[in-house]
Amino acid sequence: MTWTSLMPSINIPHVRPCQGGVRSFRSLVGQWWAARGIMAGMNTAALSPEPGQVWAHVGQPFAPRPYDVVVLGAGRMGSAFAFYLRQLAPHLRLLLLEEGGLPNEDGATLLAPGLWTAWGVPEDRLAQARWTRDQLEMAFGDISFQTRPLIELFARDGEDRTSAAGSLAPHPDALAMVDVTALPFARVDAGAATYRPGALALAAAQTAVKAGADLMLNARAHAVPGSEAGGSVVIERLSVTNTHQIVVHETHRLRAGTLVLALGAGGPHAAEHDLGCHTTHARAYRQTPRLNVPSTDxxxxxxxxxxxxxxxxxxxxxxxxxHHRDPHGYAPTGGHLTGVPTGLRRETLEDLVALMGALPPLGTGALGLGRSISDVPGAWLALPGGRADGLPLHQTLSGGVHLLMGGPHADTLGLAVAYDLAAAVAGVEERPWAGGAPE
Amino acid sequence: MTWTSLMPSINIPHVRPCQGGVRSFRSLVGQWWAARGIMAGMNTAALSPEPGQVWAHVGQPFAPRPYDVVVLGAGRMGSAFAFYLRQLAPHLRLLLLEEGGLPNEDGATLLAPGLWTAWGVPEDRLAQARWTRDQLEMAFGDISFQTRPLIELFARDGEDRTSAAGSLAPHPDALAMVDVTALPFARVDAGAATYRPGALALAAAQTAVKAGADLMLNARAHAVPGSEAGGSVVIERLSVTNTHQIVVHETHRLRAGTLVLALGAGGPHAAEHDLGCHTTHARAYRQTPRLNVPSTDxxxxxxxxxxxxxxxxxxxxxxxxxHHRDPHGYAPTGGHLTGVPTGLRRETLEDLVALMGALPPLGTGALGLGRSISDVPGAWLALPGGRADGLPLHQTLSGGVHLLMGGPHADTLGLAVAYDLAAAVAGVEERPWAGGAPE
Structure with a gap:
C-alpha cells in the first residue's frame, strides 16, 4: 500500500500525485466529504434517514459500538453489498471497513474495464446480468454509464460473424486500429455498455452512508472466528508519518453476527489465514497498459x-x-522484449507481440510499455474457483461469515451477486430478476 | 547450479552428498570414466570405432578443433540426438557440451517420471511413440526398462472404464493406496512401461562418445549467431573453488555449421537472449515429492x-x-498448509489436498512435504508451445541452429524427435517408424 492510497482518489485529480504531509491529507479528505454533503465523522448533515458516521482518518475518534453486520473491504463488491443491505434491511447496524481510500488505489476495482457484455455469461445467469445492467444505468447516479458496442474481431469466419470492415466502417477511429485483412470477421454486441467501476464503488458507499451505514477508511481489518455465529473483527487504524510510512495508530476489536469478506483477490488468503478456511480460489496479476491512439465517447x-x-x-x-492463476509467491515483474526491459509482464508482452500484425498500433510507440513494473497500472484480480473465467460468487465460510468475490466477470454480474448476499443476510426471499437466486 | 552438479551423479551414490574438494572430485570423475572403459581426456581405450575425447574437468587441457555439429546440453534430448547422429552421420565431427554432470543434477531429465504410455499421444504420432518404446527397451542397455501397467482411476464411469477394485485386485500394494469407494472406476494401459531417464541420458552420451563424439562436462555454453549458416559457441569451462563456488576457469570459442540447443527449459531463453529468436515456449516448475508407502517392481x-x-x-x-506455464520471474517457493510451512509449492499442495480423501496415504506422514522448497526435488520443465500438454519438438531458429525440446511427453516421444532432428542434420530422408517425419 502506498501513501497515496490513504486518500480518496476518484474525481479529485488535483490531489494526485499527492504533495505535503498528514495535514494536507486530512484537510483534503475533510473538504472532499464536505463537498458531498457528508461531514466526515459528524452527523450534522440534515439528510433523511440519518446518515452514518464516517471515519476517514485517525484524528476522528472512534468508540466501538454494536454492529449487526461488518463488511471488510469497500471495493465495488463490498460497497454494493452495503448499498443493497441498507435498502433491504435498514434496521441492521452496518459498518463498512476499507484499508485504503474509496476505492482502494491498489485494488482491482479502479482498474476494472467497466465493460458490461452478455458474452460469456451462462444462460441461467443472463437475467442477473440484465438486472445488473439496469442497475448500472439507473441506480448509482453518474458513473459514466453509456451503451457502447463491443466488436470482437476474428481471423476466421464462424457463427454470428459478419465483415469486420463493415462493422468498423461507422467508426473510423476503431477501424484505424485494425488490419482488417488479418482480422476480416467480426461479431457485435450492440447491447454492451461501459462505465467506471471506481465511480460505482464510490457512489454505492456514499449512498450507503447517506442511508445510515458507518464507514471507516484507512482501516485494515482482520476477521477472528467466534464460537457463536459471526465473529470478531480486529481493526487497525492506519496513519502516515512525516516520512510517508504507514503505521498502525490504534487497534479496536468488534463483534458482529455477520461478517462479509469483500477483500477482492485478498479474500481467499484472509479466509485461510484468519479463519482457517481453505478455499480453491486464486488470483492473477493483470496489467492494463495505455495505448495512446485517439478515441472518442x-x-x-x-x-x-x-x-x-x-x-x-x-x-x-x-x-x-x-489465461490462468498466478502461482503462490509470484511477485509481478517486468519482462524483456529482445533485451529491452519493459514494465509489462512477459506473458502479456507475448500476447501483445502476437497481435502486433493484426492491430498495428500495438507495434508503435503509442503503447505504454514502461521500463519497470511500476510504470504500468496493474492489480491482483480474484479468480473465483481458481478459474480465469470464474463468475462472481458469495460463499459461507462459517456461521455468519461470508466471502464475497467479484473477479473477471464482476463488471457484468457483480451487482447481482452482491444483492443476492445482501438479501440472504436480510432474510429476503425474493430476487428482483427472473429465475431466483444465483447458483 | 550446485557444486554437486559438477560430477556425474548416476549410479555412484557413494559420492552424494559430495565431500572434500577439487582433488577428490577429479579423482572420482577419473575413476568413474575409467570404470566404463573411457579414460577421461585420453584416447587410450582400444574401442572400435575410435572413441571421442571427454573433458570432465578443467585439469584436462582443451584445444579448440573444428566441429561440424555442436550440441548444447547433455540431458536426454541432447544425448539422444548425439547418439543417433553418430549412427546416421559418423563422418560429422560432433561435440556435446554440458554445464553440469551427466545428466545435470538441476535438469528435468533426472526427475522425469520415466513413464511410457500411449495415452495422450495424438493418433498421427503413435508410430513414433511405439518406436520410442522399442528403442527404450533395446537400444540403451540397462536403463531399468520394464513393462508396468498404468492404472488411471476415476470417480465416474466412462468409455473403456472397468472396476477399480477389479483392476487393482492383483496388486495389493496399489490397492492399499486407493479408496475405491471414492474412485470406483479405472482404465488400464497394459502396454505402459517405466525406465530411468537419467540412465538413458547417461547411456546415450556414453555410447555416442564410444562412437566418436567428443564430450565436455562442466562447460557452460552460449550460442552466438553467425553471418553464415550455423554459428559460434562460447564455452566457459567451470571449476569449483575450495569454498565451493563455481567459477569460470577458461573460455573458448568454436564455430560449427550446425548448433543444437538442447537446454531443456532453458532453451527458449537461450534462443531469445543469445540469438534474438522470440519463441512461444514456456516452462513450469514441477516438484516430485516422495510418498513413503511400500511398492515393489x-x-x-x-x-x-x-x-x-x-x-x-x-x-x-x-x-x-x-496445469499451465509459470510466469516469467516466478521463483519457486514453498506453500503453507493451514499455517504450517511446507516445501511443496502451493498449487501442488492444493491438488494433493483435494486427493487426500481418494488416496488416503496422501493425508499421512508418509508424504514428504518438507519444510522449505529445497526439501522437495523439483526442476523446470520445458513446455513446448507454452502448453502444459506440449509435445516434444525441434525447430530451426536460424540457418543451421536448431532448438530441441522434450517437455511433458519426452518420456513417450522424446527419442523419436531427437532421431528426427539427427536424421535431418545427417541428410537422411527415411524414418524408422511408419508415417514419416513428425509434424
Whole structure:
C-alpha cells in the first residue's frame, strides 16, 4: 500500500500525485466529504434517514459500538453489498471497513474495464446480468454509464460473424486500429455498455452512508472466528508519518453476527489465514497498459484474441486476457522484449507481440510499455474457483461469515451477486430478476 | 547450479552428498570414466570405432578443433540426438557440451517420471511413440526398462472404464493406496512401461562418445549467431573453488555449421537472449515429492486427477499435474498448509489436498512435504508451445541452429524427435517408424 492510497482518489485529480504531509491529507479528505454533503465523522448533515458516521482518518475518534453486520473491504463488491443491505434491511447496524481510500488505489476495482457484455455469461445467469445492467444505468447516479458496442474481431469466419470492415466502417477511429485483412470477421454486441467501476464503488458507499451505514477508511481489518455465529473483527487504524510510512495508530476489536469478506483477490488468503478456511480460489496479476491512439465517447470497444481494447479518456486502455492463476509467491515483474526491459509482464508482452500484425498500433510507440513494473497500472484480480473465467460468487465460510468475490466477470454480474448476499443476510426471499437466486 | 552438479551423479551414490574438494572430485570423475572403459581426456581405450575425447574437468587441457555439429546440453534430448547422429552421420565431427554432470543434477531429465504410455499421444504420432518404446527397451542397455501397467482411476464411469477394485485386485500394494469407494472406476494401459531417464541420458552420451563424439562436462555454453549458416559457441569451462563456488576457469570459442540447443527449459531463453529468436515456449516448475508407502517392481503406476504415482525404489514418487506455464520471474517457493510451512509449492499442495480423501496415504506422514522448497526435488520443465500438454519438438531458429525440446511427453516421444532432428542434420530422408517425419 502506498501513501497515496490513504486518500480518496476518484474525481479529485488535483490531489494526485499527492504533495505535503498528514495535514494536507486530512484537510483534503475533510473538504472532499464536505463537498458531498457528508461531514466526515459528524452527523450534522440534515439528510433523511440519518446518515452514518464516517471515519476517514485517525484524528476522528472512534468508540466501538454494536454492529449487526461488518463488511471488510469497500471495493465495488463490498460497497454494493452495503448499498443493497441498507435498502433491504435498514434496521441492521452496518459498518463498512476499507484499508485504503474509496476505492482502494491498489485494488482491482479502479482498474476494472467497466465493460458490461452478455458474452460469456451462462444462460441461467443472463437475467442477473440484465438486472445488473439496469442497475448500472439507473441506480448509482453518474458513473459514466453509456451503451457502447463491443466488436470482437476474428481471423476466421464462424457463427454470428459478419465483415469486420463493415462493422468498423461507422467508426473510423476503431477501424484505424485494425488490419482488417488479418482480422476480416467480426461479431457485435450492440447491447454492451461501459462505465467506471471506481465511480460505482464510490457512489454505492456514499449512498450507503447517506442511508445510515458507518464507514471507516484507512482501516485494515482482520476477521477472528467466534464460537457463536459471526465473529470478531480486529481493526487497525492506519496513519502516515512525516516520512510517508504507514503505521498502525490504534487497534479496536468488534463483534458482529455477520461478517462479509469483500477483500477482492485478498479474500481467499484472509479466509485461510484468519479463519482457517481453505478455499480453491486464486488470483492473477493483470496489467492494463495505455495505448495512446485517439478515441472518442462514441468509439466502440474492441476485442481480439482475448485482448480487450477499451476507449477511455481520449485514448485506449488495454485489458489483456487472463489465461490462468498466478502461482503462490509470484511477485509481478517486468519482462524483456529482445533485451529491452519493459514494465509489462512477459506473458502479456507475448500476447501483445502476437497481435502486433493484426492491430498495428500495438507495434508503435503509442503503447505504454514502461521500463519497470511500476510504470504500468496493474492489480491482483480474484479468480473465483481458481478459474480465469470464474463468475462472481458469495460463499459461507462459517456461521455468519461470508466471502464475497467479484473477479473477471464482476463488471457484468457483480451487482447481482452482491444483492443476492445482501438479501440472504436480510432474510429476503425474493430476487428482483427472473429465475431466483444465483447458483 | 550446485557444486554437486559438477560430477556425474548416476549410479555412484557413494559420492552424494559430495565431500572434500577439487582433488577428490577429479579423482572420482577419473575413476568413474575409467570404470566404463573411457579414460577421461585420453584416447587410450582400444574401442572400435575410435572413441571421442571427454573433458570432465578443467585439469584436462582443451584445444579448440573444428566441429561440424555442436550440441548444447547433455540431458536426454541432447544425448539422444548425439547418439543417433553418430549412427546416421559418423563422418560429422560432433561435440556435446554440458554445464553440469551427466545428466545435470538441476535438469528435468533426472526427475522425469520415466513413464511410457500411449495415452495422450495424438493418433498421427503413435508410430513414433511405439518406436520410442522399442528403442527404450533395446537400444540403451540397462536403463531399468520394464513393462508396468498404468492404472488411471476415476470417480465416474466412462468409455473403456472397468472396476477399480477389479483392476487393482492383483496388486495389493496399489490397492492399499486407493479408496475405491471414492474412485470406483479405472482404465488400464497394459502396454505402459517405466525406465530411468537419467540412465538413458547417461547411456546415450556414453555410447555416442564410444562412437566418436567428443564430450565436455562442466562447460557452460552460449550460442552466438553467425553471418553464415550455423554459428559460434562460447564455452566457459567451470571449476569449483575450495569454498565451493563455481567459477569460470577458461573460455573458448568454436564455430560449427550446425548448433543444437538442447537446454531443456532453458532453451527458449537461450534462443531469445543469445540469438534474438522470440519463441512461444514456456516452462513450469514441477516438484516430485516422495510418498513413503511400500511398492515393489511389480506394482503398477497409478494416476488420478492428473497426479501420477510412480513406484520407485521401494516407495512412490508423485508426479503432479502441470496445469499451465509459470510466469516469467516466478521463483519457486514453498506453500503453507493451514499455517504450517511446507516445501511443496502451493498449487501442488492444493491438488494433493483435494486427493487426500481418494488416496488416503496422501493425508499421512508418509508424504514428504518438507519444510522449505529445497526439501522437495523439483526442476523446470520445458513446455513446448507454452502448453502444459506440449509435445516434444525441434525447430530451426536460424540457418543451421536448431532448438530441441522434450517437455511433458519426452518420456513417450522424446527419442523419436531427437532421431528426427539427427536424421535431418545427417541428410537422411527415411524414418524408422511408419508415417514419416513428425509434424
Amino acid at each position: 462514441n468509439t466502440p470497444t474492441l476485442r481480439a484474441a482475448g485482448l480487450t481494447l477499451r476507449p477511455q479518456n481520449g485514448g485506449w486502455t488495454l485489458i489483456p486476457a487472463v | 511389480n506394482t503398477p503406476t497409478l494416476r488420478a486427477a492428473g497426479l501420477t504415482l510412480r513406484p520407485q525404489n521401494g516407495g512412490w514418487t508423485l508426479i503432479p499435474a502441470v
